Amino acid sequence: MTMHPKKNAATTPATWGQAVTAGLASINEALDRGELLTRRHIRRVAPPRRYNPRLVRATRARFGASQDVFATFFGAKPVTIQMWEQGRRQPGPTARRLMDLMNQDPAYFRRQLAQLIGMA
Numbered sequence: 001m002t003m004h005p006k007k008n009a010a011t012t013p014a015t016w017g018q019a020v021t022a023g024l025a026s027i028n029e030a031l032d033r034g035e036l037l038t039r040r041h042i043r044r045v046a047p048p049r050r051y052n053p054r055l056v057r058a059t060r061a062r063f064g065a066s067q068d069v070f071a072t073f074f075g076a077k078p079v080t081i082q083m084w085e086q087g088r089r090q091p092g093p094t095a096r097r098l099m100d101l102m103n104q105d106p107a108y109f110r111r112q113l114a115q116l117i118g119m120a
Helices: 016-032 053-062 067-074 078-086 093-104 106-116
Strands: none
Touching: 016 093, 053 078, 053 093, 067 078, 067 106, 093 106
C-alpha cells in the first residue's frame, strides 16, 4: 500500500484537508486488513504553524465566531481561547493544526461551525 496515488484529476484531492482525510482512510483500511503500519504508510508532515494572539483572533474573526463558539469547536473552555488571544497561553499542536486546516479550507469549516451552532 502506498500513500502516493498517481496525480490526476480523479485522484488528486482538492484541498490539503482532503489529502489528510484520504491518507487517514488509507491507514485505516490497512489496519482493517491486518497490515502492520510501517514508515511507508506515514509521510512526514510539516509541523503546525505557530499562532500568536493576533493570528488566533484573526482566525476566529474569519469565521465570525464568538469565543464561546470557537471554544466549543475546539472542545475547550472559553477561558482557553481568551488566554490564547491575550498571549497568556499558546495553543497546543493539535489546536494549531486545526487552525491551519481552518485557514486552508474556510468554506468547509464554516459549514462545520454552522452545524455546531444549529444554523445548517
